[in-house]
Amino acid sequence: MYLLINGLPCNDAVDVIGHFICYQYERVSTECCRKCLSVKQRENRDCEYGDRSDQCRNIQPFDCYNNRTRNICCDRCRNYRSQMSTGISQCEYGDLTPRCTFVNQRRQLCYLPENERLCCITCPRLADQSKPNCKWGDQNPYLCNPFSQTGVLRINCYQNSVQQVCCETCDNLRTRFKDAPAGCEFGDRPVTISTSKGVFDCANYIRNFGLEVCDSSDINRHCCYTCYRYRKHQRRAGG
Incomplete structure (x- = not known):
């Protein structure tokens, strides 16, 4: 029986659709076995044929913290990890959420432990390490505005x-x-x-x-x- 994948012979299907189809078809026919063997990257254990979906091109680095995404998009996530090279434990793919773009504009939000954890790249970058008790500035810039509209001092730093x-x-x-x-x-x-x-x-x-x-x-x-x-x-x- 001659195998067609989406109407294409296996040789062509691997080139047109993507190497990832070898995860499913490498042992289905002699033609597929030979073709898949020629593109197999043995050094990439559990990711020999790259990403398991062409949708992986749309993911962002923080998506790789999800175990299922990291398994499906093994090659993309590996490349992200290599590119980021953060050297920070549990921060291999950079910030854990896109909300850190908002935190980047309001550094005082890094005082919240959960934000500091999620924004593991942004918060350290915004921190002034020379001021350990004031790394991200005022905790509430609005309340800490020192002067009223008429120029009168309105906060009591003696407290x-x-x-x-x-x-x-x-x-x-x-x-x-x-x-x-x-x-x-x-x-x-x-x-x-x-x-x-x-x-x-x-x-x-x-x-x-x-x-x-x-x-x-x-x-x-x-x-x-x-x-x-x-x-x-x-x-x-x-x-």
């Missing part, structure tokens, strides 16, 4: 919880106020002061009521940088 969530912003504030005295490394506290003339932030309160208000321990503490700045200016002016 440990805020320093943790807003680690990058607090570091930037520390740099901004690097000339501040001890205990005032983040500048003024985000306070408002109610008076008979209205509600003021530190700068406007001192501007309206004079530097003398800084003699109050509470004002001097909450408005430490503004008091320091006004006193410094007064000394320079010879006041």
